[in-house]
Amino acid sequence: MSSALNNVNSLRTDVILSIWLILPAIAIFYYWKWSRSRTVRLINAIPGRKPLPLLGNLLHWDVFSEDFYRDMATSWTKKYGPIARVWFGPRPFVAIASPELAQKFLSTTKHYTMANDFSLLGDWLGNSLFLSTGAHWKNRRRLVTPVFHIQNFDSFIDIFNEESSICAAEFEKMIETNPDKEINVTRVMTQCALNIICESAMGQTKLEKEKQVYISNVQRYCQIFIRRVQRPWLSINWIYRMTSLRREYERCLSVMHAFTNKVARERREMFEQSVKKNSDQLPNDVIVDEKPKSTSRFAMVDRLIEASYEGADLDDTGIREEINMLTFAGHDTTSIAMGWFLYLIAKHPTHQQMIVDELDSVFRGDRDRPCTLQDVSELQYMERCIKETLRLYPSVPVLVRKVSQDIEIGGYTIPAGVTVIPFFYYIHHDPDLYPDPEAFKPERFFPENSIDRHPYAFIPFGAGPRHCLECHVRPLVLNPIEVFTSALQKLSVTEEFFN
Secondary structure, X not given: OHHHHHHHHHHHHHHHHHHHHHHHHHHHHHHHHHHOOHHHHHHHOOOOOOOEOOOEOHHHOOOOOOOHHHHHHHHHHHHHOOEEXXXXXXXXXXXXXXXXXXXHHHOOOOOEEEOHHHHHHHHHHOOOOOOOOHHHHHHHHHHHHHHHOHHHHHHHHHHHHHHHHHHHHHHHHHHHHOOOOOOOHHHHHHHHHHHHHHHHHHOOOOOHHHHHHHHHHHHHHHHHHHHHHHOHHHHOHHHHOOXXXXXXXXXXXXXXXXXXXXXXXXXXXXXXXXXXXXXXOOHHHOOOOOOOOOOOOOOHHHHHHHHHHOOOOXXXXXXXXXXXXXXXXXXXXXXXXXXXXXXXXXXOHHHHHXXXXXXXXXXXXXXXXXXXXXXHHHXXXXXXXXXXXXHHOXXXXXXXXXXXXXXXEOOEEEOOOOEEEEXXXXXXXXXXXXXXXXXXXXXXXXXXXXXXXXXXXXXEOEOOOOOOHHHHOOHHHHHHHHHHHHHHHHOOOOHHHOO
8 A cells, every 4th residue: 555655656756747847848849949930030130139038138128217219229220220120028029210111111001000019008099090900990090081171270279379378377377386496397288288189179068177087097097008018017918907007097997988978979969959950050160161160169079970970980989989099199299299399498598589589570579469370380490499309309209010911121021920110219310311410400490401301201200101190280280389389478498497
């Protein structure tokens, strides 16, 4: 009996030992096989630092640094050229950093889709224009594009004027209350941008208190998204579900969906009441012909509601998705641009004075007059200062796209499934394109200095068919001009403003 028991224990020990020997052997075999696969061979043919087994190049970078992408864009590209590869663990990325390569990659959507990283936004943005692909994306693009028609901006500019005046008053109040205290410019600019986007997208609503709650939840949701991107283990759902971030995320999501659903219902009721009252009249200047038929303010959601009544494949869920997409895509890019602009003109008082002189000339000393579209067209020097700001600090410094089919770029084949990162930040700081690239020189954008510039040498909001829709009619340039027009006519900005 004792001998039999010893034999069983010995057998059990042998089995366990065999498993411990076999599992590593299997892992080594699969790693060896994977490392000789076509994908790995094609990626490693691209210039880049030699990766470590399993870890790739993770130990070569401080991936948690706020300057990670900037550091990688500059040092990696300078060392390896306009196309380089990097391994984050077993996942390869290919960076491209020249206007020519960016144009070849971004000029068509046939060979790329949104990267998997953005699937983290799926619960909020759903199948919106931002995340969709193929025929669905084309259909949504066709529906959303008319929202940005230049005729609608007569209404939008009133929103810009109102919110920029509030923003300028907020700055004045903060300075008067605490003259020696630093000001959180980012917070004020983000709040201003969100107010503008929400008002433009959703119109005036009875839910003003709820709108402010919605805005605060949008800000927090975006912070959670960035944290998940920066910490790869949080992209693993079973790990993420055990964290407090998941519960906070769900709370934000519930608040945001509830609010946009209410807005869609409210605006749809307004639309139906207007149609019932007069079948020839649509709410809020929805564009049917060349001229608006009402003096009430246009809202982007109204165009989507109108399209749904005209037979478009767009239900209330789809309308909610596009409202959320406009909020997500519009507020962050705009607030970043506004913050950096204030910082740069604070550091360069000569350029700030030239802007103020231009404002005095255009407004003829009337600092309380609202800004018009005509005024905006005359503020040429301010616009060039904003463009130079976007060159130095592009609101979209990189894009992340997944290759859907093999593509040849720069003499190398990038296989399907690999993530490609066009580095706009490096393109904007390439000394061959912009001599003395770290200097703030708005004159770079004088017409005579832009004649021979490559069309993809300045792409602060992306480029190609999937570029930021707002770029069609410059609202993301118009918006900061409105804010700065109000702010700079009432106060000057110094470096102490940020210290």
